[in-house]
Every structure is written in C-alpha cells, then in structure tokens.
Amino acid sequence: MTPPAASAEASPPRLNDAGAAKLPITAIILAFNEEIHIERCLTRIVDWVERIVVIDSFSTDRTVEIATGLGAEVLQRQWKNHADQFRWGLEAAAPVTPWVMRIDADEYFEPTVPDALRAMLPSLDAEVTGINVKRKFIFRERWIRHGRYYPTILLRLWRASAGEIEQRWMDEHIVLTRGRGALLEGGDLVDHNLNDLDAWIAKHNRYATLAMVDYLNRDYRLFDEDRRIDAMDGAARRNRFLKNSVYGRMPLYFRALAMYVYRYVFRLGFLDGRAGLVFHFMHGFWLFMLIDAKLDEARDFIARHGVEAFKRRLSQTHNIDL
DSSP states (O other), rough: OOOOSSSSSTTTOBTTTTTTTTEEOOOEESSOTTTTTHHHHTTTTTTTEEEEEEOOOSSSSSSSHHHTTTTTTEEEEEOEEEEHHHHHHHHHHHOOOSSEEEOTTEEOTTTTTTHHHHHHHHGGGGGGEEEEEEEEEEEEEEEEOTOOOOOOEEEEEEEEEEEOOOOOOOSSSSSEHHHHHHHESOOOOOOOOOOOOOHHHHHHHHHHHHHHHHHHHHHHOOOOOOOGGGGGHHHHHHHHHHHIIIGGGGGGHHHHHHHHHHIITTTTTGHHHHHHHHHHHHIIHHHHHHHHHHHHHHHHHHHHHOHHHHHHHHHHOOOOOO
C-alpha cells in the first residue's frame, strides 16, 4: 500500500462539520461482525480524528457497510490473533499523521476527550511519545468502579513510528520504541460491550485458551516471548510483573480464589451491586479458574503425548498455529 506523498504536517488541517480542525490522528480499529458496536464507536470519533482505518476480518454482517458509510477506510485480512492483526493493520494503513490511535470496536471515548486532547497535544515536549488513557468498564449497563478495575491505564495514542504492539496471544499492549508516556486527564475511554452474557462467555472461553498458551510458553518455550513491556514504565509493566512473578507462582486453582477474594472483598468489588456481583465472580474467579483448568489439562496432555502433539492439537482444535 503506497501512502500519500504529502505528510500530514504539510497539509492544511481537515475541518469537521462545525468548522473545528480535526486532530492529526489515524485511528485503527480491528473488527469482525461488529455491527452492534461499530456505528457507536465511529460516530464518537469521526468529527475529531483525521483518518479512520478499520481492519476487518471478513465480517458477514453489516460491519463493512456501516464503516464505509461513516467515512472509514476498510482493509480486510484473515484473522490470526489481536497482536498479529494489529501489526499488519498498522503497516497496511501506513499512517502519515503525527499520531496513531488504537481503539476497539466496542469502545468509545467520552465527549470531553477531543477538547482534552486539543489542549494537551500542542503542549507536549518531544520526549512524550505516548498518551495513556483511563479505561472505564461497563458491564450490564453498570460502571464497574471497584475491584481494581478503575482506572485501568492503557497506552492508546502514540507518535507515528514510536509505538509497536507486543506479539502475544493474549493481553497484548502497545509498547513505545522511544520516549515516554503521559496521562490524559479530562475524559475516559469507555469499554461497553452490548452483546449478551452468552457472547461474553464464548469470548472469554476463547480468551482463557489464549491465556493458557501464554502461560504454558513459560514452561515449554513454545515460541519466543515478547518481553518489550519490561523496558517500559507504567501500569502495564507493573501488571505484567504481578501476573508472571506473583500470581503466576501461586498454586493452580487456589490463585483464582485468591484473585476473587482480593477483588471482591479487599478492593471493594461488592460495592458494584448486582452487576458487580456477577462481573467480579465471572471475571475475577470463573475466568481465572478456567485458565488454570485449561493449563492443567494441557500439561497432562504434554506429559502423555509431547509438545509437538500438543501444538498439532492447538492447531486442529483451536486454530492456533504456534
């Protein structure tokens, strides 16, 4: 894909319908059958982001139709995993704007974010190459404020060429190749999935399998582990350390219970009401218990049949090719 010859800095700023200049940002969004979410996501950014590129995995619903109708460019590629798809999308989109943004189809920014960014971006020194945002999580129409869930700090905006995505099967983050990050104040990123509980369970069952693969890799070196996050400062590095060096060293199954008690009791998850009761149990206990059960099963399989047989099983059963 050949990028435009002129750089974003050399071009006059694009204006939205209100006559305000759009921010020099290319937003990249991964999508597959997201017609329930994509319009909400795009309409919240189309007025202030210069360019939107949707990387679609051959959706069979109206995702592509809606995205193109709202002015987004759509590129299509077969899915492997989030990290691989985003890396390809970033290369294929070839952004020429000074800033690049990652946002998921089921996320959106609060209305105050554009003005907060307009005030922030021009004042940044050259050493600030990434913008961290606070993520607000909504479950069954309730903001999950407790259980160590708010604020979750994520790097979602970075200077072009200064950010890359970790190559992992699960829990991938954007890592800066130079400079440092700064925190956006004045508005949050909202994660608000509109699908029902059946879809949530199916998605997190898949996530549990991917997380199992990453955990298992630390025992059997199935593939080279991307550890660039270790060189960064901030919440992502701390959380990865806790996941691998504290939680990861605890006994199977017990640690899922410990996680649930920590979140629901000690981090006051019970204050999130009935929706919080379901969420903290499902995400803070059921999901982690499921990961451990899959990990336990995989270790037994490898002990009986070997690593190569396990890789073949992953490919045949889960379409995961290591």
